[in-house]
Amino acid sequence: xxxxxxxxxxxxxxxxxxxxxxxxxxxxxxxxxxxxxxxxxxxxxxxxxxxxxxxxxxxxxxxxxxxxxxxxxxxxxxxxxxxxxxxxxxxxxxxxxxxxxxxxxxxxxxxxxxxxxxxxxxxxxxxxxxxxxxxxxxxxxxxxxxxxxx
Amino acid sequence: xxxxxxxxxxxxxxxxxxxxxxxxxxxxxxxxxxxxxxxxxxxxxxxxxxxxxxxxxxxxxxxxxxxxxxxxxxxxxxxxxxxxxxxxxxxxxxxxxxxxxxxxxxxxxxxxxxxxxxxxxxxxxxxxxxxxxxxxxxxxxxxxxxxxxxxxxxxxxxxxxxxxxxxxxxxxxxxxxxxxxxxxxxxxxxxxxxxxxxxxxxxxxxxxxxxxxxxxxxxxxxxxxxxxxxxxxxxxxxxxxxxxxxxxxxxxxxxxxxxxxxxxxxxxxxxxxxxxxxxxxxxxxxxxxxxxxxxxxxxxxxxxxxxxxxxxxxxxxxxxxxxxxxxxxxxxxxxxxxxxxxxxxxxxxxxxxxxxxxxxxxxxxxxxxxxxxxxxxxxxxxxxxxxxxxxxxxxxxxxxxxxxxxxxxxxxxxxxxxxxxxxxxxxxxxxxxxxxxxxxxxxxxxxxxxxxxxxxxxxxxxxxxxxxxxxxxxxxxxxxxxxxxxxxxxxxxxxxxxxxxxxxxxxxxxxxxxxxxxxxxxxxxxxxxxxxxxxxxxxxxxxxxxxxxxxxxxxxxxxxxxxxxxxxxxxxxxxxxxxxxxxxxxxxxxxxxxxxxxxxxxxxxxxxxxxxxxxxxxxxxxxxxxxxxxxxxxxxxxxxxxxxxxxxxxxxxxxxxxxxxxxxxxxxxxxxxxxxxxxxxxxxxxxxxxxxxxxxxxxxxxxxxxxxxxxxxxxxxxxxxxxxxxxxxxxxxxxxxxxxxxxxxxxxxxxxxxxxxxxxxxxxxxxxxxxxxxxxxxxxxxxxxxxxxxxxxxxxxx
Numbered sequence: 010x011x012x013x014x015x016x017x018x019x020x021x022x023x024x025x026x027x028x029x030x031x032x033x034x035x036x037x038x039x040x041x042x043x044x045x046x047x048x049x050x051x052x053x054x055x056x057x058x059x060x061x062x063x064x065x066x067x068x069x070x071x072x073x074x075x076x077x078x079x080x081x082x083x084x085x086x087x088x089x090x091x092x093x094x095x096x097x098x099x100x101x102x103x104x105x106x107x108x109x110x111x112x113x114x115x116x117x118x119x120x121x122x123x124x125x126x127x128x129x130x131x132x133x134x135x136x137x138x139x140x141x142x143x144x145x146x147x148x149x150x151x152x153x154x155x156x157x158x159x
Numbered sequence: 160x161x162x163x164x165x166x167x168x169x170x171x172x173x174x175x176x177x178x179x180x181x182x183x184x185x186x187x188x189x190x191x192x193x194x195x196x197x198x199x200x201x202x203x204x205x206x207x208x209x210x211x212x213x214x215x216x217x218x219x220x221x222x223x224x225x226x227x228x229x230x231x232x233x234x235x236x237x238x239x240x241x242x243x244x245x246x247x248x249x250x251x252x253x254x255x256x257x258x259x260x261x262x263x264x265x266x267x268x269x270x271x272x273x274x275x276x277x278x279x280x281x282x283x284x285x286x287x288x289x290x291x292x293x294x295x296x297x298x299x300x301x302x303x304x305x306x307x308x309x310x311x312x313x314x315x316x317x318x319x320x321x322x323x324x325x326x327x328x329x330x331x332x333x334x335x336x337x338x339x340x341x342x343x344x345x346x347x348x349x350x351x352x353x354x355x356x357x358x359x360x361x362x363x364x365x366x367x368x369x370x371x372x373x374x375x376x377x378x379x380x381x382x383x384x385x386x387x388x389x390x391x392x393x394x395x396x397x398x399x400x401x402x403x404x405x406x407x408x409x410x411x412x413x414x415x416x417x418x419x420x421x422x423x424x425x426x427x428x429x430x431x432x433x434x435x436x437x438x439x440x441x442x443x444x445x446x447x448x449x450x451x452x453x454x455x456x457x458x459x460x461x462x463x464x465x466x467x468x469x470x471x472x473x474x475x476x477x478x479x480x481x482x483x484x485x486x487x488x489x490x491x492x493x494x495x496x497x498x499x500x501x502x503x504x505x506x507x508x509x510x511x512x513x514x515x516x517x518x519x520x521x522x523x524x525x526x527x528x529x530x531x532x533x534x535x536x537x538x539x540x541x542x543x544x545x546x547x548x549x550x551x552x553x554x555x556x557x558x559x560x561x562x563x564x565x566x567x568x569x570x571x572x573x574x575x576x577x578x579x580x581x582x583x584x585x586x587x588x589x590x591x592x593x594x595x596x597x598x599x600x601x602x603x604x605x606x607x608x609x610x611x612x613x614x615x616x617x618x619x620x621x622x623x624x625x626x627x628x629x630x631x632x633x634x635x636x637x638x639x640x641x642x643x644x645x646x647x648x649x650x651x652x653x654x655x656x657x658x659x660x661x662x663x664x665x666x667x668x669x670x671x672x673x674x675x676x677x678x679x680x681x682x683x684x685x686x687x688x689x690x691x692x693x694x695x696x697x698x699x700x701x702x703x704x705x706x707x708x709x710x711x712x713x714x715x716x717x718x719x720x721x722x723x724x725x726x727x728x729x730x731x732x733x734x735x736x737x738x739x740x741x742x743x744x745x746x747x748x749x750x751x752x753x754x755x756x757x758x759x760x761x762x763x764x765x766x767x768x769x770x771x772x773x774x775x776x777x778x779x780x781x782x783x784x785x786x787x788x789x790x791x792x793x794x795x796x797x798x799x800x801x802x803x804x805x806x807x808x809x810x811x812x813x814x815x816x817x818x819x820x821x822x823x824x825x826x827x828x829x830x831x832x833x834x835x836x837x838x839x840x841x842x843x844x845x846x847x848x849x850x851x852x853x854x855x856x857x858x859x860x861x862x863x864x865x866x867x868x869x870x871x872x873x874x875x876x877x878x879x880x881x882x883x884x885x886x887x888x889x890x891x892x893x894x895x896x897x898x899x900x901x902x903x904x905x906x907x908x909x910x911x912x913x914x915x916x917x918x919x920x921x922x923x924x925x926x927x928x929x930x931x932x933x934x935x936x937x938x939x940x941x942x943x944x945x946x947x948x949x950x951x952x953x954x955x956x957x
Contacts, residue, residue, distance in 0.1 A: 010287075018286075023196035024189015026421075028370045029454035033877035036370060064189040077187045081179050084842045087850065088676030089186025090370040090421030096187065111890075118885040122877070124370050124422050125676050127853030128885035130846055 012046075013037045015053035016063060024064040024093050028122070035121030038094035039063050045101045047120070064093035067100070076100050076138045085134030087125030095121050099135045107143045111136060174689035177842030181695065182680040191419040194374035194389045199447040202376070203232060205440050206289035207433060207450065208279040208296050209459060210271035213305035213531035213870020214318060217269050217278070217298060224295040225281055230288030232444055234296065236279045237266035240439055245405050247432050247495075250397075250649035251502035256332035258527070259324040263495035265405070265432040265439070271300070272320055272494035273531050274872050275459025280436045282448060305531035305870040309491035310468040312530045320494060320529040329492045329527035330501055334509035336584030337520035342483030346474040353482070355474045356556040362467035362545045363940050364491065364864035365857075366458055366880055367538045371421020373461055374451035377437040381445055385412045390434050392417040393427045394713020395673055397650065399705045401430040401498070406438055418703040420675030424854070425537035426461050427675070428715045429498040433460065455876045463864055464538020466491035467504065467545050473553040479563050479571045483520040484512055486549060492527045493534030499648075499715075500536045501527055506646045507542030507634065507716075513583035514550045515594040515632035515808055516572040521584050531870040537715060539854050540915040543633045548920040551629045555924050559936075565924075566607065569598070569630050579901040587634065589806040590900045590908075593834070594630050597896050601628065601810040601832040604894060610814065618932055623817040624827075625929025628810060629921040635909035636721030636805030636900075652718070653800035655709040656726035658687060658734055660793035662780035664773030666691075666698045668730075671711015672723035673703045677911060678843040679719055683727050685839050686905070690731035691772050692758020709796065717807075717909020720839065725904045726799035733795035738775040744786040745770055745778060805900050805908035809833035811852075811917040813925040819933075822948025824860060824926055829918065830892045835910040836899045844910050845893045851914020852891050857883045858915075859922040863941045881941070930954075 016022045016039070025048060028036035037048040040062035067074045076096050079085065086092040095118070102109065102117045109117065114135045115128065123131060185191045222234040246262040266277045279296050283289035304318035311317060312327040320327055346353035376389040386408050392398045395415035403410040420427060433450055440448040452460065467490050474483040490504035509523040558568035574581055576593040583589065610626050617624045637643070638652030657669040668683055684698040702708055711723065735755060742760030743750040752763050761769035770778075775793065778784065782791035814828040831848050838844045861881040865873040874880040899906030919940075926942050927935065933954040939946055 014286075017196075021198070022189070023192075026193070026371070027195070028372070029877045031454065031876045031878045033882075034370065034454070064187075068188055073184075073187070080187055081183045084177075084180065084846045086183060086186055087678065087846060088370065088420065088422040089183070089191055090193065092187055093189055112886070115885040115888070122370065122882055122884070124368050124424065124854070124882070125850045126846060127849035127851075127883070127891060128888060129849045129890055132885060132890075 010053045011049055012051040012053045012056050013048035016048060022063050022065050026090055026093055028090065033122060034091070035094040035098060036091050038097045038121065040097055040101060045098055064097060067096065074100070075142050079134040079138035079141060083134040083137050084130045085126065091121060091123040095123065095131055099138065102135065103139050103142060107139060109139060172689060173685050173695060174839055175837065175841065176685070177840055178681065178685065178695065180678050180681045180843070181684055182678065193371055193419045193421055194376060194391050195451045197376045197389050199376065199378055202447040202449055203282050203284055203444065204286040204289045205280050205282050205437055205448050205450040206286065206293050207277050207436065208293045209456065210267065210274060210276040210278055212271055212300050212302050213274050214303040215271050215300040216303060217267060217271065218301055219299045220279060221297040222279060225292040228288065228292040228295055230284040231292045232282045232284070233440070234279060234281050234292070235439065237264060237268035240266050241268050244435055244439055247430055247435065248401060248404060249496035249498060249500065250401065251499045252647040252649070253330065253332050253501055253505045254647045256330035256505070258330035258501060259321065260496060261321045261323055265435050273533055274870055275533055276494065277432055277436065280440060282440050282444060307530050307532050307866040307870050309466060309489040309528035309530055312528045313489060313526060320531065324529055327529040329496060329529050332505040332509065332525045334512060334521065334523040334585055336586060339483045339485050339520040339522035342520035343472065343474050343485060346482060352477050353474060354477060354557065354560050355472055356553060356560050357472040358552060358556060360469040360471060360549060360552060361939065362465040362469065362548060364466040364535070365464045365538055365862050366864055367424045367426035367461065367464055368882060369422035369424055369426055372452040372454055372457045373427065373431065373433065375434040375437040376447060376449045377441040378447040379441040379445065384408070385414070386438060387414045387416065388434065388438060389416045391420050391427050393420065393423040393673055393675055393715050395703055395705050396671060396710055397713055398430060402435065402438065405435050414706040416704045417673055423675050424539040425464065425541055425715060428713070429462050429536050458875055458880070459533055459872055462497050462536035463493065463533050464535060465545060466535050469549055471549050471553055473557055475557050477561060479561055479568050481516060481518050481572050484518050484553070486512065486523045488523065488525045490525060490527050491530050491532060491535055493532045494529060495534050497534035497536035500534060502646070502648060503537050503542040504545070508546045510585045510587055511543055511546040511634055512550070513585050514547065515574055515592065515630050517574055519584055532866060539851065540912045541716070543912065543916045544855065544919055547631045547916050551920040551924060566602065566628050573630060588803065589632065590803055590902055591898050592632060592806060592808050593896065593898050594632065594808055597808060597832040597834055598630050598810040600894055600896060601812050601830055604892070605812050605830055623819055623929040625815045625817065625925040625927070627921050627924035627928055628812050629917050629924070630810045631917045632806055632808035633913060633916050634804045634806055635717035635912060636801060637716035637718045638722055638801040639803065640800050650712055652712055652722070653798055654711045654723040654726045655796065655798045656723065656730045657709055657794065657796045658727065658730040660734065660776035660779070662777050664693065664697060664776045666693055667701055668698060668727060669701045669708045670723050670727065671709050672719040673714045674719055675714060677714065677719060677847065678840065679723070682720055682839045682843060683724060686724055686727050687731050690728055691734060693772060717911040721805050721903060721907055721909050722799060722801050724907060725801065726797045728904050729797040729799055730795040733797065734793060737793065737795070738772060740786060740789065741775050741779055742770045745784065802902045805903060807833060807835045807908040807910060807913050809913060809917060811921045813921040815922065815925045815929055817926060817929045817947060819951050822944040822946070822951060824942055824944070824947060826856060826889055826922060828889060828892065830894070831914060831917070832894045832896065833910065833913050834896045834898050835908040836906045837897055838895065839907065847910045848893045848914045849891050851912060852918040853883050853888060855915040855918030856888070856922055858919040859940060859942060861941050
């Protein structure tokens, strides 16, 4: 059984989504022992004894995580289906690199697909969260920049 | 930290304010219920066996091993559903087109016609068991020849899909205005003063790729004869209507629920066989049945978009005035006509052949063609990106032929600004437009002369920079219903809204439209808040449940805010009228002396003598002291049928660079100037533009369905179908102008599709512009590095 099926079907934690069957879309990203994994590409038994964090555990009661708040403030979601995976990815991204440039954020979303937003407000949300969580992240998201890092 | 349900700051007028979306908290926390998140007591799981052949006879199906597999409750084939489920209907049959609405059985009975055609369905206790049992079904097929290209499918000798549709022709629809043949004859007869350009354009087939795969949970309550169907739909009321036709269950006994839907882009408009199979299974077994597509299964079984082969000619005078447009279009329909499929390349495409230009003579021959492929239907823009592409490409060719700057070429043909109605040759009356206004703003924003200068400099250094500017206008905000009927749409195109005040002053608004990412839980609340002075957090928008919401035709064609929003505001205005009458009664004043401002009714000249809207709500609900003849309650319903479509427009600019060593394209800048009239929530508008532009960019640069000659879907998963990714894109620069629609109570026009309508051709033209020094005038989409590199190598070798 896949970890994502275990989370959704056995534990009823349906906040983690399934968007593909080839590990492309990232809708199922969860945190396993502090690192993000695509839970569709991991067997439940591989997670035996591990600490798993899903989107359901991110907010503190009714108090949103700063990343969730940044997505809300910056219109970082539309249909919401990719959002759990995006937010889980983004949280870990900032843990590894608290001061990302917009190019680094875009590169960091390589494994997450969104069809609604064109990514622009997701990038904006993550940069805003970085600023809020750290206070001095540099934000070079000024529009019209080309991205050569393919 | 903001608490959930926190209050947004209201500093200015709420209409026009970019407040945070009210639906976001549940979507960001995992608390939303998408269809696949639904779990019911006793629920079992269906999996569908699909044809691996593009075209084949079914000789026999052996399900015995599957029936005996662990956990399996039942296996059904077309023999079981045939005669029980009616064929899946096509609901858009353009008139005077000799359309062949061939039967589309929910499961194939004796013939499969595309890879993905449903052949059998297994129901088991778990999804894993159902999927495993599919492997045990043995289908004996005799493969038949197949055809996938719409133009090839109409050639003599092509494999035939349906007996009733000779030459695979599903329909032939003609759009004509003025006299195009005479215009081209005149151009041919006077070559001194005229020029004609022609081009073959392929609008490749696309996969919509809403992030949420399609899913259905069907639950039959046999004692009551009632069906509840959770469905990933953009239009649950249409699903209820068509479900009753397919299953024979009374429409009043069907409840369709589609509250949280993970994107659609047109792909969740259609009525699908799969949802009806889940319904069939629950009716057979008496247990709730869930079916959810895997992504790869969705690639075969969820509608595709575009798929045009276009042969186009444009005639003009040598001073750059367009005199005529002629097009012959082969539009692939797939193996069957999808719900709205035939309306897309006809009404939503051919009628837009004048675009934002004065083109006095237009003719289009549109052939809908059956091919052994997944059915084609509306995909973001639906027909209008294909029309805009054709127009903007031909104007670019004309400009090159006449050596006129492409922007100047457009200026010479743009319709002059108009505020209330402009007739074009295809028979439409546009509502309002200022095409020059958006063009001027776009050019000013990018400093067009400076861009061209930079291009010249780079070219002198051997670098390839491309610039393109497009002007577009599109048709959306679908109604009116009378027109829907006249153009063969099998339903109405009005919308409804109930605004209901409770005694506590809180408000529910029940709407027939069904937003699935567009944010109308916020924009509709803004409309009501603006109109009635109630804080947005006191207003909840209810949609997507046919048992609760009033009838509506759904969310597509950029119509939700335009048509549904109009119903909302008119209901709010009715509330205000009733409130005024009740306030007059309670304040013992004449109704004509009551004024309303910011949520308060007051006696003119005595603002202290007032009743708030909340006071009125309380008094209307308890009804202790009502004026003679006034009904209790504070609630209003509006059924709104728009008098015309809405026609948003704009000017887009793309700047690209092409690396001649490897063919790699970088989209350096993209500027979108759009006019959708007054913006209720500019942040949401901007988000719609971002997403639309990027989907259009996907068509130009990365996306495309590939079938091999045997009809095998080679781009069968997300591994093989290239979607836009964050690191491939620049920030989109979004600007706007405001030209209200004269006929809409809010003045608004649609914005959901403009991005994808304009961006594909703008980016394509920019790439061709970059390669101009090499003499390259045409490339196949998507513009992969390999294709571009090969074209460059060829050009350099020549």
